[in-house]
Amino acid sequence: MHRTGLPRLLGLGAWIILLILVAAPLLQIVVMALWPAHAGVGASGLGGALRTPDFWSALQGTLTLAFLTMVFSVGLGGGLASLVVERPLPAQWLWEALLLAPFLLPPYLTGISWSLALQPGGYCSQFVGAACAPLGRALYSLPGMAWVMALHLAPLTYLMLRAALLQRAFTPALAARVHGAGRLRTLILIELPSLAPAIGAAALLTFLAGSEEYGVPAVIGSYAGINVLATSVEGAVSVWPIDLPKAASLGLMLCLLAVLAWLTYRWLATFDGDAPHRQARQSGWSAFLPVFAFVILADVVPIGVIVATSLMRAVTNGLAEANLTWSHYITLFTQGSDGLQAFTNSLWLSLVTAAVTVAAGLIVAAALRRPGSRSRGLDLMATLPTALPGVVVAVGLVLFWNARWNPVTLYGTPLILVVSYMTVTFPYALRYAQIGLAASGGNLNAAGAVHGAGPLRRLVTVTLPLAAPALAGAASVVFALSMRELVTSVMLQPPGTEVVSTYVMNQFLQGDVGDGMAMAVVGVFSSAIMLGLARLAIGRR
Amino acid sequence: MLKRFLPVATAMLVAFSLPAHAAQTLVLYSSGPGSLAKALAKGFEHSTGTKVELYTASTGKVVARLSAEKGNPKADVVILANWTAGLALADQQPVETFRPEDIVKTLRPSLDAAGPFLPIGGDTVSILVNTKKVSDPSSLTDWFALNGKAWDDRVTMPNPLLSGTASDFVLAFQAEYGQRAWDYFNALKAEGTIWPGPNAAALRPVELGARSAMLSAVGHTSLKAKAKGNALDLVFPKTGTVLIPRPIFILKSAHNMDAAKAFVRYSMSPAGQKLVSKALLIPAAASVEPAKIWPDLSSVKFIHADWTKLAGERAKVLAKFRKDVLGQ
Numbered sequence: 105m106h107r108t109g110l111p112r113l114l115g116l117g118a119w120i121i122l123l124i125l126v127a128a129p130l131l132q133i134v135v136m137a138l139w140p141a142h143a144g145v146g147a148s149g150l151g152g153a154l155r156t157p158d159f160w161s162a163l164q165g166t167l168t169l170a171f172l173t174m175v176f177s178v179g180l181g182g183g184l185a186s187l188v189v190e191r192p193l194p195a196q197w198l199w200e201a202l203l204l205a206p207f208l209l210p211p212y213l214t215g216i217s218w219s220l221a222l223q224p225g226g227y228c229s230q231f232v233g234a235a236c237a238p239l240g241r242a243l244y245s246l247p248g249m250a251w252v253m254a255l256h257l258a259p260l261t262y263l264m265l266r267a268a269l270l271q272r273a274f275t276p277a278l279a280a281r282v283h284g285a286g287r288l289r290t291l292i293l294i295e296l297p298s299l300a301p302a303i304g305a306a307a308l309l310t311f312l313a314g315s316e317e318y319g320v321p322a323v324i325g326s327y328a329g330i331n332v333l334a335t336s337v338e339g340a341v342s343v344w345p346i347d348l349p350k351a352a353s354l355g356l357m358l359c360l361l362a363v364l365a366w367l368t369y370r371w372l373a374t375f376d377g378d379a380p381h382r383q384a385r386q387s388g389w390s391a392f393l394p395v396f397a398f399v400i401l402a403d404v405v406p407i408g409v410i411v412a413t414s415l416m417r418a419v420t421n422g423l424a425e426a427n428l429t430w431s432h433y434i435t436l437f438t439q440g441s442d443g444l445q446a447f448t449n450s451l452w453l454s455l456v457t458a459a460v461t462v463a464a465g466l467i468v469a470a471a472l473r474r475p476g477s478r479s480r481g482l483d484l485m486a487t488l489p490t491a492l493p494g495v496v497v498a499v500g501l502v503l504f505w506n507a508r509w510n511p512v513t514l515y516g517t518p519l520i521l522v523v524s525y526m527t528v529t530f531p532y533a534l535r536y537a538q539i540g541l542a543a544s545g546g547n548l549n550a551a552g553a554v555h556g557a558g559p560l561r562r563l564v565t566v567t568l569p570l571a572a573p574a575l576a577g578a579a580s581v582v583f584a585l586s587m588r589e590l591v592t593s594v595m596l597q598p599p600g601t602e603v604v605s606t607y608v609m610n611q612f613l614q615g616d617v618g619d620g621m622a623m624a625v626v627g628v629f630s631s632a633i634m635l636g637l638a639r640l641a642i643g644r645r
Numbered sequence: 646m647l648k649r650f651l652p653v654a655t656a657m658l659v660a661f662s663l664p665a666h667a668a669q670t671l672v673l674y675s676s677g678p679g680s681l682a683k684a685l686a687k688g689f690e691h692s693t694g695t696k697v698e699l700y701t702a703s704t705g706k707v708v709a710r711l712s713a714e715k716g717n718p719k720a721d722v723v724i725l726a727n728w729t730a731g732l733a734l735a736d737q738q739p740v741e742t743f744r745p746e747d748i749v750k751t752l753r754p755s756l757d758a759a760g761p762f763l764p765i766g767g768d769t770v771s772i773l774v775n776t777k778k779v780s781d782p783s784s785l786t787d788w789f790a791l792n793g794k795a796w797d798d799r800v801t802m803p804n805p806l807l808s809g810t811a812s813d814f815v816l817a818f819q820a821e822y823g824q825r826a827w828d829y830f831n832a833l834k835a836e837g838t839i840w841p842g843p844n845a846a847a848l849r850p851v852e853l854g855a856r857s858a859m860l861s862a863v864g865h866t867s868l869k870a871k872a873k874g875n876a877l878d879l880v881f882p883k884t885g886t887v888l889i890p891r892p893i894f895i896l897k898s899a900h901n902m903d904a905a906k907a908f909v910r911y912s913m914s915p916a917g918q919k920l921v922s923k924a925l926l927i928p929a930a931a932s933v934e935p936a937k938i939w940p941d942l943s944s945v946k947f948i949h950a951d952w953t954k955l956a957g958e959r960a961k962v963l964a965k966f967r968k969d970v971l972g973q
Contacts, residue, residue: 158973225854326841343806344708418874506717516719599672600698610679
């Protein structure tokens with residue numbers, strides 16, 4: 105009973121989780137796109153949406169942004185990972201923290217700070233002068249936006265590729281070298297294929313992140329007149345008269361992109377990892393300059409700009425002593441403590457999301473390890489939310505959780521935010537859970553099985569302990585993503601429940617950049633502290 | 646692992662089935678300024694004990710949200726930034742007619758527009774200039790002054806699809822000048838004008854000096870930025886601008902009609918209207934003065950706008966603007 109019961113339960117659980125998180129909202133969107141009249145909206149649906157003048161330019165914008173984001177992020181993250189793995193820097197923990205820190209900045213915030221820095225009249229021209237004009241022009245373009253995205257995503261690709269580099273088997277490469285293969289040949293025949301799944305996974309995730317990104321195009325693209333699908337969807341949803349069928353149709357196009365990317369990923373990921381071997385490396389300073397440059401661009405400049413703005417009375421008057429003030433922070437923590445309330449809301453929503461999403465990710469990852477065509481369907485469904493723009497997830501969730509036939513109307517309660525955060529962060533939790541389960545390997549599990557341990561016992565005594573570091577990583581990533589989630593928060597925010605991102609954005613829209621940036625500072629630094637504590641706890645164990 | 650997960654799942658299920666709202670709450674959806682909505686909510690909570698749950702966003706987003714929730718409305722009371730959005734919304738879903746005589750007679754006549762609801766206040770639009778970039782603001786005597794080579798890549802305007810006041814400006818402007826207005830918008834587009842978002846988003850480049858002037862800048866946002874010490878000035882074209890009333894209304898679906906009416910009454914009371922003034926809007930009550938930072942409004946020329954007629958054109962004109970000017 106045990107031998108067949110647990111996998112079946114896992115499979116059932118995985119399907120239920122994905123049906124609720126992904127299929128239900130997606131189905132609502134498909135219905136809305138294909139049969140808008142059916143949904144009670146007198147609009148033209150998919151066909152009409154494809155004929156709107158901005159569709160093709162938006163599609164082109166999305167493809168370019170996603171591709172450039174992928175290239176920049178994998179290049180940056182992979183380069184940093186290989187440098188640091190080959191020759192760790194002294195005080196590695198410090199560099200590690202600095203390399204991961206950019207992930208804490210929501211991309212829209214990175215975009216805001218770079219535009220505050222580089223736009224005409226911005227900090228760069230206040231300090232450096234006219235030399236900044238070309239940089240400013242470069243920022244307000246698709247490559248500029250992709251660069252901002254890559255600065256933000258590089259920590260993710262760095263983590264994934266570093267994990268792959270650390271876990272790769274050294275014996276095949278060693279064997280190849282012993283048998284006379286050159287460095288290059290070993291690299292091409294042995295090392296790269298063994299890394300291909302990780303590189304493919306990283307490319308997949310960053311491509312999808314680039315294609316669904318709303319914040320950066322909203323912040324930078326709006327000033328450059330560049331449209332991508334995500335902002336078009338948001339426009340179709342947030343602007344009266346709303347055009348839900350158009351939003352749903354454009355969202356479907358993004359799903360198509362996701363399926364294509366996913367198929368590519370399957371094609372790349374045909375190699376199985378071996379049991380991890382670790383080899384102690386000597387530390388040295390050879391990686392210093394590239395890592396330092398990255399830290400300047402991804403940490404110092406964006407965070408510096410945000411902190412400076414949060415301390416400034418009037419933005420135009422620059423960094424003069426008379427222009428400095430603590431008032432934004434005082435406003436944040438006293439003025440009816442709206443800011444404090446928003447911050448607390450974000451904190452508990454993100455904690456709940458992290459716990460539930462990691463559990464859900466683990467169940468689905470475990471179910472996915474069963475071979476067969478059904479796990480393909482599961483994998484597709486688990487990958488889809490990455491490609492769904494948050495704004496479309498939000499539309500789907502509104503349609504589903506506010507439907508008259510649905511007895512549980514989560515919409516209008518803070519829990520809808522947990523559900524949306526779960527949907528949006530799920531692929532990340534799943535990938536980490538998969539890495540964790542892969543790390544717990546076939547060999548030990550098989551050994552357990554041979555010696556008579558049932559699936560449940562193997563899970564608890566072998567798999568989970570080995571997967572724990574990856575799961576803790578998953579929890580911290582989900583937490584960080586939830587703390588900064590922008591689009592679904594804006595769209596689904598129940599009345600009375602502000603969170604950090606909506607507070608920052610509202611202050612931003614109300615024209616009080618200083619208050620918004622003060623909250624951004626508090627939000628980002630508290631996420632950093634939480635993540636730091638989590639890492640410390642893992643390290644001590 | 647299932648054993649570990651089960652308590653979590655149970656807890657989630659219990660949490661999911663909890664009722665959404667406590668009994669005595671009022672849901673308020675409001676356009677900016679968010680500070681006003683918050684102050685009104687706090688004041689009302691203080692005086693009645695009824696808790697107010699608040700959602701604030703730009704007009705385009707508030708109306709979109711109301712329209713998305715039409716099947717299952719959440720809001721009780723709505724405050725919008727412009728009159729035609731209120732009229733158009735009242736056309737789409739049932740709005741409670743609420744114009745008690747005792748309040749109507751206190752209204753500033755210039756803000757008392759036709760409709761089933763009351764104005765909570767009003768605002769106007771100007772050309773906002775960065776005085777470090779524009780040496781002679783007084784030379785901008787009419788709306789069409791931002792045209793020509795000298796203004797290439799120097800102008801911003803709030804996106805009328807998002808900003809309520811900008812949408813009413815566009816409506817009134819094209820009604821007044823016809824094709825000349827559309828030619829002007831296209832000329833602005835050709836010279837690199839941007840429409841980056843609602844008022845604050847359009848104001849920021851001007852505040853920073855990246856852009857020199859902002860067309861259709863709403864009063865309270867401009868004045869707030871100016872009051873902070875930024876090098877900004879408001880220019881009211883001599884040919885006349887528009888005074889835009891901001892509606893406050895109750896949805897027929899309101900869960901607690903008495904509380905909703907009490908909230909509107911509170912907002913229209915001297916205490917509520919003082920908050921409106923403090924938020925740098927023009928109070929609807931004639932007895933409450935606009936904030937001191939406002940220029941003397943009697944010296945500003947306002948053109949007449951037939952909001953009822955313009956509300957009928959709203960969807961068409963905004964669709965044209967979206968397609969021809971924004972290219973969407």
